[in-house]
Amino acid sequence: MSPPPLYTVAVRTLCEFTARAGDLDLRFTPSPTAQQGIAGHALVQGRRAAGYESEIALQAEFEGLLVRGRADGFDPALGRLEEIKTHRGDLERQPAHHRHLHWAQLKVYGWLLCQARGYASLRLALVYLDLGTDRETLIEETFEAEVLRAFFETQCRLFLDWAACERAHRDARDAALASLVFPHPQFRAGQRELAEAVWRAVKHGRCLMAQAPTGIGKTVGTLFPALRAWPAQQLDKIFFLAAKTPGRQLALDALDRLDAGGARPLRVLELCARDKTCEHPDKACHGESCPLAKGFYDRLPAARAAAVAHGNMARAKVRDVALAHAVCPYWLSHDLVRWADVVVGDYNYFFDTSALLHALAREQEWRCAVLVDEAHNLIDRGRQMYSAELHEEQLSELRRDAPVELATPLRRLARAWRETVREQEADYASHDDLPGRFTGALQQAVAAIADHLADAPQEAPSAQLQQAYFDMLAFSRLAETFGAHSVFDVTLRRRGRHPCTVLCIRNLLPAPHLAPRFEAAHAVVLFSATLNPVDFYKDTLGVPADAADVEVASPFDPAQLAVKVAPRISTRWADRDRAIEPIARLIIRQWQGQPGNYLAFFSSYEFQHRVAAAVASVDPQLPIWEQTAGMSEADRQAFIARFEPGGRGIGFAVLGGSFGEGIDLPGDRLVGAFVATLGLPQVNPVNELMRERLQQAFGAGFDYAYLYPGIRRVVQAAGRVIRTREDRGVVWLIDDRYGRGQVRSLLPRWWRIEHGT
Known part of the structure; x- marks a missing residue:
């Protein structure tokens, strides 16, 4: 034999x-x-x-x-x-x-x-x-x-x-992982329970929904058991997917700690967006324009060997190797996916329509474990990935400057567009079916542009034509899978004498699109501090019917956090004017009784600004700073920097925005939070459509479209206060609806809620 x-x-x-x-x-x-x-x-x-x-x-x-x-x-x-x-x-x-x-x-x-x-x-x-x-x-x-x-x-x-080196690498890696030791002297409270659930999920090739509170070390608590289970399950890859950059960095830091001083031969690759890794954004991606594209494949083997030998293939390391070998960092990182063990990147690399990791996993028949950080974000991100818009203004501009051979298909598309919106008088209208004539004209236009671009000289096409092609192609592809999970809608934007329209295939339920991605993986772990109620997330994400779930108890003592409800204040739209002064007085009273740094969250910028102005008028000496719409990265960092250790002041922010989750202000950098809203999404035609569609699918339209997403935002915002077992703080829930039993049941079990005065 x-x-x-x-x-x-x-x-x-x-x-x-x-x-x-x-x-x-x-x-x-x-x-x-x-x-x-x-x-x-x-x-x-x-x-x-x-x-x-x-x-x-x-x-x-x-x-x-x-x-x-x-x-x-x-x-x-x-x-x-x-x-x-x-x-x-x-x-x-x-x-x-x-x-x-x-x-x-x-x-x-x-x-x-x-x-x-x-x-x-x-x-x-x-x-x-x-x-x-x-x-x-x-x-x-x-x-x-x-x-x-x-x-x-x-x-x-x-x-x-190379194969001999790969075989030696895999043997050494698997031997090391089989005896991998937890990187800390002991597990935190709840961390072992999480790790055991993840290990079982990987062992049995299942999907796991894991709700675990902030502060127990979820990143290490999921990576460690997945790595430990690797050899016995003969995994090929682990994909760690995060919604935001801080989540990726936490994973890279955790993998460094698991490295045990470099003794573990594990190749860790970070994937970043092209606009963050391109060294020559003013040049085209070919050898006649970009020096890092010239002879790329001739120098790739040496660059690849240097990168995998290092093992740590985070963004900065890949850039160093790429520039040392005069190759493009972005495309080098894509090549390295095949040779990495753990890949850390954004959700889109596995879940989007043209996801790199999913495509490679299918092509190479990899046995993968997928870890999804802050998985509550995947619902909204999934909807975004499987939605597409077309703007009438874009088509009009394209027709003015388009090559002659595209005039006829674009004219037909414009005519079909006008017929689609001709009868509409309202600013918004939705339809359960796609307009057949329009989608047919769109497919013809996409094919015509594709043929033109394929036959054109090798100069780069105009940015306008290329972007229009990508937008039309995305819309056309989603049209092929249109169903009850989505809606076709038309928005009228009235600007001057000639209103312009926006056509949208809007995904309302990402489950049908995401479900095949879960099935393609050997095991999937979706974890977050807010996955309650679990059936809501299972239904909307489309996880397998046999998915397991676990809720890890909080390691925090209820005495660490005073949770107070303001039962006589309503923040409903009709009651906003009457609520401003009582909320301002409550904030000032709390701050004067316990000075320190606080965050105050509101449902809109307008509501936030009015309360901040009321606070300033009563106590002009109280330091306050506000979030503004469209803040730059530098502005966001400056906002967070105001929360200094031992500081005193109040930051006003919008619930669900940049400061409602993903920021870490331990100790006395943050001693309390005010949440002056129930967090419910705005009532508008789109959300009402979502409510109707989710009611049809699951019989819980209001809860799925409004209540559960709202309370999730509240819990995430309140979670900024207690980050470690040494922290102490207070959270004010300002709305009379927090007294309702259904709402209370959605709040963390370890909270002891009391009525404030």
């Missing part, structure tokens, strides 16, 4: 590693979608004669390296093996390294087939299908089997040294 292979690699991965050379060239050409590529393959395969074989599974081993994959098609009568690629426009515009890579893949498949079936020679054909014309271009050549074998073995030898 032959020993198992030391390493297994897909044909595509092998060739991308060994056969790419030359410049990085991302001059814009509309690339086919995955669905279009699949349809193109099926079209070509369907044209072939009887006996044609499609999707042929092949594999071969060379010196302990197992190479496997699926060849697109083989015609036994012609003795021709085909590699099918889809494209748009002039094939001569294809970058040279693409053609080189395609031939490499085909030659490897050629040898695998020769070895499997004993062929002495084989005809190989690259088949390029133009999606705009359905025309095939065949580039064909006959090879002797020995030539193909030599090529195959050369690629394998180029990979084998």
